[in-house]
Amino acid sequence: MIERLRKLTVEAIAAVCKNKEFNLDFIPEFSIEQPKEDEYGDFSTNAAMVLTKKLKIQPILIANALVDHFPDKEKFFKKIEVVKPGFINFFLSDSFFHESLQKMSSWTIPSSSVEKNSSEKILLEFVSANPTGPLNVVNARAAAVGDTLAKLFNAVGLRADREFYVNDEGTQIEHLAYSVQSRYLQLTGSEIPQGYKMHGIFWIPADWSLEKSEDLYQGEYLIELAEKIRDGFRTPLFRDEGIRVYGNEIFSPERIHFLEAGFGNKLFEIIPSEKERIKFLGCVSVIYNVNLQKEVLKRFRLEFQNWFFQSQLGEKVSQSIEQLKKNGHVYEQDGAVWFRSTAFQDDKDRVLIRQDGTPTYFAVDIAYHAYKKERGYDKLIDFLGPDHHGYIARTKAAVQALGFPPDSIEIYLIQLVTLLSGGKPLRMSKRAGEFITMNELLDDVGIDAARWYFLVRHRDTHLDFDLDLAKLQSEENPLYYTQYAYARICSLMQTAEGEGIKLLSADAVDLSQLQHQAEKGLIKKMAQFPSLVEMAADLREPNHLPRYAVELARTFHSFYTECRVLGVPDRKLTDARLFLVSVCRQILKSTLDLMGIEAPEKM
RNA sequence: GGGCCCGUAGCUCAAUGGACAGAGCAACUGCCUUCUAAGCAGUGGGUUGGAGGUUCGAUUCCUCUCGGGCCCGCCA
Numbered sequence: 195m196i197e198r199l200r201k202l203t204v205e206a207i208a209a210v211c212k213n214k215e216f217n218l219d220f221i222p223e224f225s226i227e228q229p230k231e232d233e234y235g236d237f238s239t240n241a242a243m244v245l246t247k248k249l250k251i252q253p254i255l256i257a258n259a260l261v262d263h264f265p266d267k268e269k270f271f272k273k274i275e276v277v278k279p280g281f282i283n284f285f286l287s288d289s290f291f292h293e294s295l296q297k298m299s300s301w302t303i304p305s306s307s308v309e310k311n312s313s314e315k316i317l318l319e320f321v322s323a324n325p326t327g328p329l330n331v332v333n334a335r336a337a338a339v340g341d342t343l344a345k346l347f348n349a350v351g352l353r354a355d356r357e358f359y360v361n362d363e364g365t366q367i368e369h370l371a372y373s374v375q376s377r378y379l380q381l382t383g384s385e386i387p388q389g390y391k392m393h394g395i396f397w398i399p400a401d402w403s404l405e406k407s408e409d410l411y412q413g414e415y416l417i418e419l420a421e422k423i424r425d426g427f428r429t430p431l432f433r434d435e436g437i438r439v440y441g442n443e444i445f446s447p448e449r450i451h452f453l454e455a456g457f458g459n460k461l462f463e464i465i466p467s468e469k470e471r472i473k474f475l476g477c478v479s480v481i482y483n484v485n486l487q488k489e490v491l492k493r494f495r496l497e498f499q500n501w502f503f504q505s506q507l508g509e510k511v512s513q514s515i516e517q518l519k520k521n522g523h524v525y526e527q528d529g530a531v532w533f534r535s536t537a538f539q540d541d542k543d544r545v546l547i548r549q550d551g552t553p554t555y556f557a558v559d560i561a562y563h564a565y566k567k568e569r570g571y572d573k574l575i576d577f578l579g580p581d582h583h584g585y586i587a588r589t590k591a592a593v594q595a596l597g598f599p600p601d602s603i604e605i606y607l608i609q610l611v612t613l614l615s616g617g618k619p620l621r622m623s624k625r626a627g628e629f630i631t632m633n634e635l636l637d638d639v640g641i642d643a644a645r646w647y648f649l650v651r652h653r654d655t656h657l658d659f660d661l662d663l664a665k666l667q668s669e670e671n672p673l674y675y676t677q678y679a680y681a682r683i684c685s686l687m688q689t690a691e692g693e694g695i696k697l698l699s700a701d702a703v704d705l706s707q708l709q710h711q712a713e714k715g716l717i718k719k720m721a722q723f724p725s726l727v728e729m730a731a732d733l734r735e736p737n738h739l740p741r742y743a744v745e746l747a748r749t750f751h752s753f754y755t756e757c758r759v760l761g762v763p764d765r766k767l768t769d770a771r772l773f774l775v776s777v778c779r780q781i782l783k784s785t786l787d788l789m790g791i792e793a794p795e796k797m
Numbered sequence: 798g799g800g801c802c803c804g805u806a807g808c809u810c811a812a813u814g815g816a817c818a819g820a821g822c823a824a825c826u827g828c829c830u831u832c833u834a835a836g837c838a839g840u841g842g843g844u845u846g847g848a849g850g851u852u853c854g855a856u857u858c859c860u861c862u863c864g865g866g867c868c869c870g871c872c873a
Contacts, residue, residue: 227815229816247853280853281815364872364873365872365873409872541800541869583800583802583868584801586801609867656867681835682832725813741811741812752837754836755828755834755836758832761831796833
């Protein structure tokens with residue numbers, strides 16, 4: 195409907211230009227929208243006002259010229275008005291409504307990757323939590339936003355893959371391994387190994403500073419892992435995932451045997467080398483945590499196409515630094531290797547290789563992004579947690595310095611989430627291991643409510659997540675309001691079926707029966723769906739979906755109370771309204787699908 | 798000191814540079830012998846933090862300013 199109007203408007207502009215009244219090299223973007231007031235028509239456009247800038251002619255004059263040249267005016271419009279500054283207001287003919295509704299019934303929303311509009315491949319990286327523990331609520335927010343954005347891309351015909359980056363190297367994994375080892379020693383009551391000292395609940399190497407040991411992981415979730423190391427895992431996890439990622443040097447047949455049967459209290463006997471044992475425990479912990487994360491995400495109805503492990507980068511790190519060097523953006527100073535990111539609008543240069551010769555996290559990240567491009571992705575989109583905002587400028591700088599265009603990478607932050615319970619914020623401390631996990635959140639409010647409230651806020655505003663409201667199954671909760679509309683339609687259609695009233699096909703139904711304002715209002719709202727999806731994808735703002743869902747639900751509820759579908763004397767009217775309602779159901783379903791929220795047939 | 802985000806109705810928040818700034822909640826008034834009242838219709842509620850600027854037009858873009866939050870390692 196909107197696309198049709200847009201086309202007609204473009205034709206009018208072209209016709210005017212052909213008449214040589216105006217001279218245009220291209221047609222600028224203009225909007226077609228449904229005005230708030232009915233007196234401004236069913237839809238209106240600002241085309242004339244947008245053209246003013248190019249043509250230097252008063253908008254009113256342009257608008258009048260356009261209206262004169264609109265094709266098939268009598269067929270499509272009751273009337274077209276030009277108002278005040280230069281709005282063109284369309285009052286649509288009934289047949290326009292009916293034809294549009296007919297077309298809407300064949301809309302489909304792709305749910306998997308397709309290539310239609312463009313061959314551009316998008317890589318969407320989000321969540322990418324550290325493999326040191328369970329996912330938290332910010333991760334959950336990122337999961338909801340990233341997943342829906344990927345679906346939006348697919349819906350507009352773009353290929354988009356979801357990727358989760360696993361940071362499985364460096365000191366944090368070492369810390370993780372020592373934390374797990376301590377829990378294991380606690381459980382087995384083994385003697386304190388030689389060369390270790392106690393720090394709190396942890397056994398740490400005697401030469402560690404106390405500050406260093408502050409970074410160990412205190413979360414009790416590691417006790418469970420330690421128990422499994424002692425008693426055995428009943429899972430093919432390490433054969434499949436473990437060997438795939440870390441090879442059978444780490445996961446040798448002997449070690450896999452003990453992982454499955456349990457190490458008992460013999461871990462130190464079986465892997466006596468401290469270095470090897472810590473490395474092994476690190477890998478086991480990573481695989482274990484990553485799989486727990488996968489499980490929650492799956493519960494959240496989200497599956498990533500790729501899980502990319504940092505340790506798989508290998509040579510890529512030095513290769514990408516070489517590339518930067520070749521491009522002339524690298525220098526040495528104070529015994530370290532630096533990237534001149536200030537040449538690309540970063541506020542200071544960044545170290546790539548430390549004095550001690552090891553690459554920084556940033557250098558690894560550059561290699562990772564280079565590798566994303568190497569794998570054939572045209573556009574990289576990253577969602578970062580709020581604490582990473584310093585990385586936006588430097589990462590964009592790096593991608594450009596590697597020789598890629600600036601618009602090949604987009605980085606967005608997902609802001610903090612504060613959980614409110616009883617109107618009060620829940621404080622969380624990650625280091626002490628006291629935080630609400632994603633799993634606990636889903637236990638508490640459910641998947642639909644979680645997804646809804648994560649999507650409804652713009653991604654870069656702080657989110658106050660009101661647990662009480664999210665759980666409330668009443669009118670105060672827009673989620674249920676929306677789902678209720680869907681359930682109502684389903685119930686209505688079921689009743690119709692029970693009465694032997696069959697839904698007619700688009701070419702069999704007589705839509706000219708639809709004359710009521712409420713019917714037209716519903717058609718107009720439904721018509722906005724494609725352009726809304728397109729806008730949300732373009733702006734990378736999934737938050738437009740829940741709002742649209744509420745609006746569509748409201749328009750439907752309003753229609754439902756004003757217009758009866760069943761039990762009206764005219765069977766043709768029932769058929770037409772049933773058709774209308776069935777198309778509305780499809781669109782409502784598609785909207786909820788994009789959000790990953792269930793559309794219940796009964797409530 | 799530098800950077801990022803946010804300031805809109807009593808509360809929580811909308812508004813791809815467009816018309817009289819909109820919803821929900823809360824408050825008040827009506828509507829169920831017929832398809833789900835988890836619903837509908839209506840009333841009240843605003844100097845969009847403030848001051849300039851760009852524009853035919855600014856909540857939106859730019860500059861300054863006030864208030865709140867977050868970040869600023871050769872950690873990851």
